[in-house]
Amino acid sequence: MEEITLDFETTDEKKLAFEPHKFKKSQFKPIGAHIIVYGMSFDVRITTSGILLPNDDMKSAGIRPRWGKIYKIGAENKDPDLYEELWVMVSHGRWTRGIDIEDETGKKTLRRVDPSDILLASDEQVYDETFSDKVY
Secondary structure, X not given: XXXXXXXXXXXXXXXXXXXXXXXXXXXXXXXXXXXXXXXXXXXXXXXXXXXXXXXXXXXXXXXXXXEEEEEEEOOOOOOOOOOOOOEEEEOOOOEOOOEEEEEOOEEEEEEEEOHHHEEEEEOOOOXXXXXXXXXX
């Protein structure tokens, strides 16, 4: 019986599990009509009246919509009101877990959102005025 050997390229550079995936933004293409966002904040916040709002810990605490900036839009999404770099407010919990990436603009955490759960859109980053600027 003949022994088969496979030659794999060996490299000294290995990606650790916690390191971000590295690629160019032009190489990234969402499937279908999916929308990919980044810049969502999940920090504990405090309201102007002093009420502590916990982060989203997958429980009922911290329930609220979040703002995210569109990174890429799938080719099948034909909504003319949505485009890259637009800030969108997404219904609570209507996003996926994040994946850390690093592209030519820096490190980001990307999430997929459901286009039907986008509530608002803005050309500029929106700060919710009902919250103070304290972030923990």
